Amino acid sequence: MPERSPGPDIGARLVLEVSGVDVPGWPGLRGQLAALVRACHPEPTVAVTVFASALAVASGRTAGGVAAVASAVLAGQLTVGWSNDLFDRHRDAAGERTGKPLVGDGLAPRTVAVATGAALAACVPLSVAAGGPAGATHLVAVASAWGYNLGLKATPLSAGPYAVSFALLPVFVVRGRPDRPATPRWLPLAAGLLGAGAHFANVLPDLEVDARTGVRGLPQRLGATGSRRSAAVLLAAGSVVAALGPPRRSAWRLAALAPAAALTGCVLRREDRSAFRAAMAVAAIDVALVVTAGVGPR
Ligand SMILES: CC(C)=CCC/C(C)=C/CC/C(C)=C/COP(=O)(O)OP(=O)(O)O
Numbered sequence: 420m421p422e423r424s425p426g427p428d429i430g431a432r433l434v435l436e437v438s439g440v441d442v443p444g445w446p447g448l449r450g451q452l453a454a455l456v457r458a459c460h461p462e463p464t465v466a467v468t469v470f471a472s473a474l475a476v477a478s479g480r481t482a483g484g485v486a487a488v489a490s491a492v493l494a495g496q497l498t499v500g501w502s503n504d505l506f507d508r509h510r511d512a513a514g515e516r517t518g519k520p521l522v523g524d525g526l527a528p529r530t531v532a533v534a535t536g537a538a539l540a541a542c543v544p545l546s547v548a549a550g551g552p553a554g555a556t557h558l559v560a561v562a563s564a565w566g567y568n569l570g571l572k573a574t575p576l577s578a579g580p581y582a583v584s585f586a587l588l589p590v591f592v593v594r595g596r597p598d599r600p601a602t603p604r605w606l607p608l609a610a611g612l613l614g615a616g617a618h619f620a621n622v623l624p625d626l627e628v629d630a631r632t633g634v635r636g637l638p639q640r641l642g643a644t645g646s647r648r649s650a651a652v653l654l655a656a657g658s659v660v661a662a663l664g665p666p667r668r669s670a671w672r673l674a675a676l677a678p679a680a681a682l683t684g685c686v687l688r689r690e691d692r693s694a695f696r697a698a699m700a701v702a703a704i705d706v707a708l709v710v711t712a713g714v715g716p717r
Pocket residue numbers: 460495496499500503504507560561563564565567572580581584585588621622625
């Protein structure tokens with residue numbers, strides 16, 4: 420499919436709207452903003468921000484500290500989500516992925532580029548404000564995710580950035596407290612396993628279009644069955660580590676493994692978007708396990 424020529428970006432659109440000029444065939448300002456929100460991959464962006472914020476509460480941070488973590492992580496997720504769609508736009512157009520705002524909604528690449536730059540510019544000071552020296556850990560996590568977007572996604576190492584970025588996230592949240600406590604070792608392990616599992620679940624609905632457009636990451640090389648199994652094994656391992664990692668064992672934490680296992684079973688059976696949603700639900704249960712166990716000094 421030939422790539423649709425970009426419409427005016429948000430700045431130009433604003434000027435046109437204020438002057439009462441209509442450009443037929445291109446979305447209005449509100450349509451552009453909605454497309455921009457969709458381009459950031461809103462579901463994982465919100466989920467990861469909420470998970471990190473919950474972990475910040477569990478680590479004993481103050482309300483201000485929690486807000487700082489939430490802002491830094493939100494900015495990081497926005498840069499990752501937007502840059503992903505920006506870098507992939509030609510491939511997405513070739514694959515006729517009209518659900519992508521840069522392909523099907525006439526969203527201008529320049530708008531996404533400016534939004535990506537603004538989020539990146541905000542992410543650096545916000546990470547330092549939220550974590551002091553540990554803010555660098557969050558910036559490395561974001562850089563690793565950019566590595567995925569910039570090309571690792573099409574190599575056998577595609578799961579690596581997910582594992583690294585998600586393993587570093589709790590280190591940033593816990594170690595970034597003003598008293599710099601050590602992060603319990605099981606916590607980055609659980610997060611890295613869940614992040615890698617989410618990668619395999621996320622790619623499942625796109626395997627066919629990826630094959631056509633030459634994206635050969637690890638899930639594409641393993642195929643649908645191998646990817647579903649990899650996702651399930653990684654998610655199950657992450658859940659077990661999250662349930663058994665905290666020093667104080669409790670029966671209900673073990674019981675919470677049952678719904679996590681049921682949702683992991685959904686990942687094994689589905690190939691559509693619901694597989695990724697089930698993976699996020701597994702991660703949500705695991706975050707709840709960690710939050711109730713607590714990860715900070717008591
Ligand atoms: C803590 C932290 C910074 C974590 C981020 C880790 C990470 C590697 C995220 C990638 C997110 C993303 C936009 C994936 C889209 O993948 P895709 O291009 O395979 O899927 P798509 O074609 O559907 O957009």
